[in-house]
Amino acid sequence: MSTRVFILPIWIRIWHWTNALLIIILSVSGASLHFADPELVLVPFALAARIHDLAGLALVAAYSFFAIANVVTGNWWQYVPKPEGFIKKCVRQVRFYAWGIFHGEIPPYPPTPKNNFNAMQQIVYWFIMYLVMPVLLITGVIFMWPDLAPKSVFGYDGLMPVAVLHYLAALVIVSFMFAHIYLGTTGHKISTHFKMMITGWHEH
Amino acid sequence: MGTDPETVAQVRAWNAECLQCHVGDSLHEQGKGLFNLPKAANKSDRISPKFTASNHGNMACKTCHVGAFLSYPHVAEEISKKAETLGCNECHAQESFRVEAQVAKSVHSKNLKDNFTCSTCHDPHVVASAKKLGSVHKLVAQDNAMCMECHNSDKKFAEFGGKVLPDKKRPDIDKIHEWLPNTQRHWQAARCIDCHTPPVKANASLSVSHEILNKDKAQKNCSTCHAQDSALRTGLYRHIKETEAKEMGFANAAFLRNSYVVGATRNIYLDLLGLIMVGGTIGGVSLHGLLRILAARRRKS
Numbered sequence: 001m002s003t004r005v006f007i008l009p010i011w012i013r014i015w016h017w018t019n020a021l022l023i024i025i026l027s028v029s030g031a032s033l034h035f036a037d038p039e040l041v042l043v044p045f046a047l048a049a050r051i052h053d054l055a056g057l058a059l060v061a062a063y064s065f066f067a068i069a070n071v072v073t074g075n076w077w078q079y080v081p082k083p084e085g086f087i088k089k090c091v092r093q094v095r096f097y098a099w100g101i102f103h104g105e106i107p108p109y110p111p112t113p114k115n116n117f118n119a120m121q122q123i124v125y126w127f128i129m130y131l132v133m134p135v136l137l138i139t140g141v142i143f144m145w146p147d148l149a150p151k152s153v154f155g156y157d158g159l160m161p162v163a164v165l166h167y168l169a170a171l172v173i174v175s176f177m178f179a180h181i182y183l184g185t186t187g188h189k190i191s192t193h194f195k196m197m198i199t200g201w202h203e204h
Numbered sequence: 205m206g207t208d209p210e211t212v213a214q215v216r217a218w219n220a221e222c223l224q225c226h227v228g229d230s231l232h233e234q235g236k237g238l239f240n241l242p243k244a245a246n247k248s249d250r251i252s253p254k255f256t257a258s259n260h261g262n263m264a265c266k267t268c269h270v271g272a273f274l275s276y277p278h279v280a281e282e283i284s285k286k287a288e289t290l291g292c293n294e295c296h297a298q299e300s301f302r303v304e305a306q307v308a309k310s311v312h313s314k315n316l317k318d319n320f321t322c323s324t325c326h327d328p329h330v331v332a333s334a335k336k337l338g339s340v341h342k343l344v345a346q347d348n349a350m351c352m353e354c355h356n357s358d359k360k361f362a363e364f365g366g367k368v369l370p371d372k373k374r375p376d377i378d379k380i381h382e383w384l385p386n387t388q389r390h391w392q393a394a395r396c397i398d399c400h401t402p403p404v405k406a407n408a409s410l411s412v413s414h415e416i417l418n419k420d421k422a423q424k425n426c427s428t429c430h431a432q433d434s435a436l437r438t439g440l441y442r443h444i445k446e447t448e449a450k451e452m453g454f455a456n457a458a459f460l461r462n463s464y465v466v467g468a469t470r471n472i473y474l475d476l477l478g479l480i481m482v483g484g485t486i487g488g489v490s491l492h493g494l495l496r497i498l499a500a501r502r503r504k505s
Binding site: 033034035037045046049050097101102155157159162163167168171172174175178179182 | 488
């Protein structure tokens, strides 16, 4: 018989799916802008630019909500890797992905109300949400108001380093997105984590 | 005109004669700041740096201003009858011939007929080639100022357009370009004619078409410029195409010195890194998933 534990409050779930939708929209429109080619159109450039601007502003709003709600609810603590047994926990998690999962083992650290994330999730989510996302958003805002960028840097347009950082941060986020969606299938059952992200209840 | 020191000195001396009177709030080019240096300035230095830096900067006034202009003091009656300023085609015959058909198709010629001449846009006293200006930003500023002189001035617009199209009101430039993202940024980085003329081929004899297109025919496909094979290569940056080579992996590095052009100034190394990161992640998780399926089947059997 399976047990149910309530893990995720409604605000995290709404924020998560809003964020997911915006990241997908921004990835497709961003790729259409960066790899623009009159012969190979994913989304027409002008439309992609408009969508990217609007979705980008929405992402800034969503991130601001996430940051404030995290502080207010104390949820920020979930993201902080705890030193005690951290390496050991990571090794056990890696062993699960590399070996255990192929041999029918159950995940070593299922989510609990106290610890939503396993040690690897903590460090990766912390890196993504507190380092990469701010870089992505700040460079995105500068891109939208390019006068905020320095006029020139080492003889190049001052937007160049902004664009490069924005692109690199986007690469990390897009790579993370694919890995994140896939790792969503590594719960007790393939659907376990997806169900949890919708209902807030973890079943195992 | 030659550029050897003797010829230059001779030209300066001739021009200084003209500039004894044509100076200050003078008879020539009033308000344009061209010949309005203080009267106290050394006479031979009175000519504006704008003119000196222009394509015609080493020419004598009297090369173009002939007829009754050549005799001094000018005789008032003769000036009104016999004074003559040569047309551009007197020297630029080949170019005039080449652009003639394009100009005829231009929206300006269609609307303004004979009121519209070379000098309506190209003020011969200030116009400078891209090479002379030395920077793309300066070229953009110069060329856009030609258009804006009328299209940003109700007075000038009416002066030309009013004769043939009295009901035509000057459209607000910002308003009709609202669709263009970062409009002001575009106007600092690209010329009006980069969109308002048909694209030219890389090997065309003229760097830009003189067929000015109205808003219905102008370029609206952003990826004409915003692409690796950008039309800016054969247009705005044509004169520095030798430096088109990649720098630090950036395509169209020549653009990058002036503007980061999304889609055009991509970095091939970073694009490769993107392919490895995103492709590697998708490949990695796909392989992992496949192995999980195979392992599950094996366990069942």
